[in-house]
Amino acid sequence: MTDKLWGGRFTQKAAAWVDKFGASIGFDQAMAHEDLEGSLAHVAMLGKTGIIPQKDADAITDGLHQLQQKLDAGELHFTIANEDIHLNLESMLTDLIGPVAGKLHTARSRNDQVATDLHLWLKHRLPEIKSAISDLQSVLVEKADEHAGTIMPGYTHMQHAQPITYGHYLLAYFEMFQRDYERFEFNQKHTDILPLGAAALAGTTFPIDREFVAEQLGFDAVYHNSLDAVSDRDFALEFLSNAAILMQHLSRLAEELILWCTYEFNYIEMSDAFSTGSSIMPQKKNADFAELTRGKTGRVYGALMGLLTTMKAIPLAYNKDMQEDKEPIFDAFDTILGSVHIFSGMIESLTVHPEKMHDATINDFSNATELADYLATKGVPFRQAHEIVGELVLKGIQTKTSLQDMPLAELQQAAPQIEEDVYTELSSEAAVNRRTSLGGTAVSNVKKEVKRAQGILAQH
Ligand code: ARG
Numbered sequence: 001m002t003d004k005l006w007g008g009r010f011t012q013k014a015a016a017w018v019d020k021f022g023a024s025i026g027f028d029q030a031m032a033h034e035d036l037e038g039s040l041a042h043v044a045m046l047g048k049t050g051i052i053p054q055k056d057a058d059a060i061t062d063g064l065h066q067l068q069q070k071l072d073a074g075e076l077h078f079t080i081a082n083e084d085i086h087l088n089l090e091s092m093l094t095d096l097i098g099p100v101a102g103k104l105h106t107a108r109s110r111n112d113q114v115a116t117d118l119h120l121w122l123k124h125r126l127p128e129i130k131s132a133i134s135d136l137q138s139v140l141v142e143k144a145d146e147h148a149g150t151i152m153p154g155y156t157h158m159q160h161a162q163p164i165t166y167g168h169y170l171l172a173y174f175e176m177f178q179r180d181y182e183r184f185e186f187n188q189k190h191t192d193i194l195p196l197g198a199a200a201l202a203g204t205t206f207p208i209d210r211e212f213v214a215e216q217l218g219f220d221a222v223y224h225n226s227l228d229a230v231s232d233r234d235f236a237l238e239f240l241s242n243a244a245i246l247m248q249h250l251s252r253l254a255e256e257l258i259l260w261c262t263y264e265f266n267y268i269e270m271s272d273a274f275s276t277g278s279s280i281m282p283q284k285k286n287a288d289f290a291e292l293t294r295g296k297t298g299r300v301y302g303a304l305m306g307l308l309t310t311m312k313a314i315p316l317a318y319n320k321d322m323q324e325d326k327e328p329i330f331d332a333f334d335t336i337l338g339s340v341h342i343f344s345g346m347i348e349s350l351t352v353h354p355e356k357m358h359d360a361t362i363n364d365f366s367n368a369t370e371l372a373d374y375l376a377t378k379g380v381p382f383r384q385a386h387e388i389v390g391e392l393v394l395k396g397i398q399t400k401t402s403l404q405d406m407p408l409a410e411l412q413q414a415a416p417q418i419e420e421d422v423y424t425e426l427s428s429e430a431a432v433n434r435r436t437s438l439g440g441t442a443v444s445n446v447k448k449e450v451k452r453a454q455g456i457l458a459q460h
Contacts, residue, residue: 005087016080024323025078028085030330032071034120035085038113040064041216042196043104051206052103060104063097084323085117086110107206108199111230111318115195118325120217122239123191125333126184132340133181133246134460137174139348141453144170148446151428152267152357153366160364163428166352167450168441174453176249181460183242190235194219198229201317231317233307233325240304243332247297250339254290257346261287267357271349274342289346293339300335303328361428363402365393370431371403371422378417388415 002010014022040061047057067089070076082088087110093101144167154164194217197203197210203226210222223229260267270287278284310324368389375385389403392414396403403411404426411418424430436442 003081005082005090019083020080022083022320023080024084024326025080025082025088027327027330028114028117028323029078029088031117031121031326032076032085032089033068034117034124035089035113036064036068036071037120037217038116038196039089039104041213042108044216045209045213046103046106048212049207049209051106051208056100056103059097059100060093063093063101066096067092084110084114086113107204107208108196109201109230111200112195112198114322115198115230115232116217118236118329119191119193119195119219122235122329123188123218126188126191126239129333129337129340130181130184130460132337132344133177133184134457136340136344136347137177137181137453138457139344140170140174140177141450141457143167143347144174144446144453145450147352147354148450149443150352150354150357151361151432153360153364154441160361160366162366162369163361163431164441165432165443165446166354166357167443167446170347171446171449171453173249173253177246178456180242180246180249183245184239187235187238187242189220190238192218192220193235194222195229195232198223198226201230202226227317231314231322233311233322236325236329237304237307237311240300240307240328240332243300243336244297244304246336247293247300247339250343251294251297253343254294257290257350258287258294261285265356265360267353267360269351269353270346271351273349274346289342293342296335296339300332303332358428365396365403367403367426367428367431368393370425370434374422374425375415375417380415380417385415 001007002013004010043052043057043060043064046052047054047061067076076088076092078085078088082091090101090104093104146167147170148165148167150166151163152166152169153160154162154169194210194214196213196217197208214220214222223232257268257270259265261270270285270290272285274287274289275285276288278286307325307328310321314321371392372382372385372389375388376382380388392403392406392411395401396406404423408418408420408422411422425434433442433444436445439445
């Protein structure tokens, strides 16, 4: 026998460096609270069902409470010799209350224990993610309200396409983050299921009460198949997948903000509080935090791909491969929470340059669709109108004249249907405000959608 908790059938000790390779205590100590919480619910059940005498259950409960206090006080020192958080805490419990601690592991395995810890860990933290997303959405809505009428170029292929408003643009991200919010909400459903009671893989011979444990821990349901209970990591993959999609949204937003703070665009300026300088170039003000978030997107995608790959060929039920599930989750959690917070502050505090945005829509021919639509309403088939306007644009580029600056006679030469009223249709304001179709960029629409968004946030 060796000195491991499971050392009965062993005669040879592993070298310290081998132990180190197999140990997870370096990172799974992040689940120490959850491990104690799970053990408390389990021992309450063992006492209640009479699986162990109530006085033993009480002694264990008391010991676990002491460990909770020591943990909060930073007095627990974990060791690689005890491999993981489960064995570390069990050995500490034994040191505290003696051999009765050994009864805690009745009708339980580390396999259902670790799965329970991870479910609990995520269950406790999903609300934090949701509330950070809500905060970011609130900032977007507040700014969209303020900038419902701030005209800017809308792009396709990074070319000026049609004028939109900055408010409309911000609300596009509100929608994306709302879907993220809903995805994390759904993630809760699959996280809120209790594995404990599956034991190693096949269930247990003891008359356990899983519903009682689930209730103690605040889980909505219990797993109905013991093999699935210990080997399911879908809830973790869903979390990482949701995290990856969220980062994709932040990264696209980051890219645009970085571009818009450039000398060339100058649509916005980041506040000093969310910028950094250069150690050599005194004039520099860099949008580092947007860049860093864009960069961290790769890290979160990596976490998702890593765990998907780890899980892909694991036969049922538990295999040690699954120890690799924790770090990507812990890391992705910190990364997305930090990134979402950063974006709330960054967007809240940045300065918008409405005149720069508006000016960019004046000589860019982004009112060409207006003129084509104008002709179409005068009965010219749209395809023909498109061609007429295309030729006018070409002429305008050659003569450096915008459509709205061309004399009426010149316009009429291209299409006799054009009348004096065309000029009021060619302003960016008109282009925006005529787009009143549901979901369109008209200022009145944006204001309506701000109200709707506020209603959605009120339900978070
Ligand atoms: N440290 C392990 C993990 O993270 C705990 C479960 C170990 N179970 C086992 N049968 N070796 O997955």
